[in-house]
Amino acid sequence: MELPQLVAQFVETQNANDSEAYTECFTKTAIVHDEGKTYTGKEEVRAWIEDANQRYRSVMKPLQYDESDSNGVLTAEVSGTFPGSPIVLKFHLKLKDGLIDVLNVTG
Template sequence: MKLPNNIEGLIKAQNDLDTTTFATYFTEHATVSDEGSSYSGREEIKGWIQEATEKYNMQLTPIDFHQNDTKGKLTVEVSGTFPGSPAVMNYHLELEDVLISSLKITD
C-alpha cells in the first residue's frame, strides 16, 4: 500500500518511539481525541503520545488509508503492552496541507 509521505512519516515516528518527530506532523494548534480525552496544540500532543508510548510501547501497522481532499482515514493494527493487543484502530484525520490539524482515534 502506498501512503502519503506525511502518513508514512507519522507511522515511522511512532514505530521508532520518536515522540518529538511524531508531534511535528501536527499543526501548532492541532487537536487529538483519544480514549475520551482531548489534547490541543503540538506540546500537549507530544505529551500525550510520549505518555502512551512509555505506557504501552505501541507499534503501528497500516492496514488501509483513504483520503478525500482534506479528510483522511487511516486504519492501523496497534500492538503493544495493553489488554487486547493487537487492536484495529481508525485514525480520522483532518489535514492542512501536509500537517494534521485534527486526529480522532476510534476502534
C-alpha cells in the first residue's frame, strides 16, 4: 500500500519503537487522544509513546488510508503485548504544516 511520506514515517517509527523519531512526526503543539486520555505538546506525546512502547511493543500493519483536505484516517492492525492482540485501530490524523497536529486513536 502506498502511504504519504509522513504517514509512512509514522508507521515506520512506531514499528521500530523509536519514540524520538515518532515524536518528530508531530507539531510542537500536537494533541493526542488515546485510551480516554489527552496528551498535549511534544513532551507529553513523547512520554505517552515511550510508555506505550515499553508496555506494549506494538507493531502496526496498515490496512487502509483515506485522506481529504488536511485530514487522514489510517486503519491498521496493531499487535503487541496487550490483551486482545491483534486489534484493528483507526488513527484519525489532522495535519498541519506537513506534520501531525491532532491524533485520535479509536477502536
